[in-house]
Amino acid sequence: METQHRLAPDKGEPLQDIQTYQRLMGKLIYLTVTRPDIVYAVHILTKYMQQPTTEHMTAVKHLLKYLAGNAGQGILLASKYAAQLTAYCDSDWASCAFSRRSTSGFCIMLGASPISWKTKKQSVVARSSAEAEYRDMALVSCEVTWLSTLLKDMGLHDLPPTVLNCDNQAALAIAANPVLHERTKHVEIDCHYIRDKVKAGEIKTKHVPSYAQVADVFTKQLTAKQHSYLLTKLGVCSLKPGGEVKREQLHYYILHCTKQEFVREFVSEFVAVS
Known part of the structure; x- marks a missing residue:
C-alpha cells in the first residue's frame, strides 16, 4: 500500500455490489498463505468488508495490479542453511x-x-x-x-x-x-x-x-525501496526470470501452476475489475 494512503470507513461512495469486494478479499486472504508480502495490505482491506466504498475498491485494484506485476513472487526454500x-x-x-x-x-x-x-x-x-x-x-x-x-x-x-x-x-x-x-x-x-x-x-x-x-x-506501509529490501531479507523473491509480468503470463502462471478452481475465478475477476 502507498505510504501516504490512509483508508477510512467514510471515504468514497458506498459500493452497490459489496459481494464482488467480499469475494475478492476472500481470495486475497487465501493468497496470503504463500504471499507474505501482501499480508498487511489484506489485513487493512478486510476491515471494510461489511461496508466497502469506492475508495476501498480502488485500493483493492491497486493491490491486484501489484500482484499482476509480481506474479512470480514466492518463497524460496533453500537447503544450504542450518535448521534453526x-x-x-x-x-x-x-x-x-x-x-x-x-x-x-x-x-x-x-x-x-x-x-x-x-x-x-x-x-x-x-x-x-x-x-x-x-x-x-x-x-x-x-x-x-x-x-x-x-x-x-x-x-x-x-x-x-x-x-x-x-x-x-x-x-x-x-x-x-x-x-x-x-x-x-x-x-x-x-x-x-x-x-x-x-x-x-x-x-x-x-x-x-x-x-x-x-x-x-x-505492521507498516513502507516505501517501495524499503518493502523490496525487507522482502529480500525475508526470503521472498521472484521465481520467474525476466522483467515485468504481463497479464497473459499471470494467467499461465496461476492456471498451470495452481489448479484450484477459485484461483481461476480470481484471475477472471482481476481482468474484470482492472
Missing part, C-alpha cells in the same frame, strides 16, 4: 483511529526461509509502545514453542535457542529484568511467559535496528 528458527516481531502503537488498539506482526524463519507469519490487531489497548511490542513478543513466543515441538516430533532434536529479534529496547529490557515493576504488572502473564522461555534456553532475545526489522512488512 529465527523470529522477528514488531508492533505499531495505537494505529487504529477508532479503537486505538495496536497491530502486531511477526515472522518465523527456518534457516533463511519464512515458515510462519501473521498480522493481527491486539485484543486490548496498549498504554505504551513498549507494552504493545512486549505483547507481540509473547504472541510470537507461543508460535515458536509450537513450531519447536513440531520440529522435534519430525526428528529435529537439539535445536539451538530461537533468536527473537525486536527493535524496541524497552521491551527487551522488560524481558531481561527479573523484577516486575508497578508499570508492567498489568502485563505480568506475558512477562512471566517470555522470561520462562528465556530462562529455559528456548528463546534468546536480540535487538535489531529498525531499518533491518523484517517484521515491519507486517
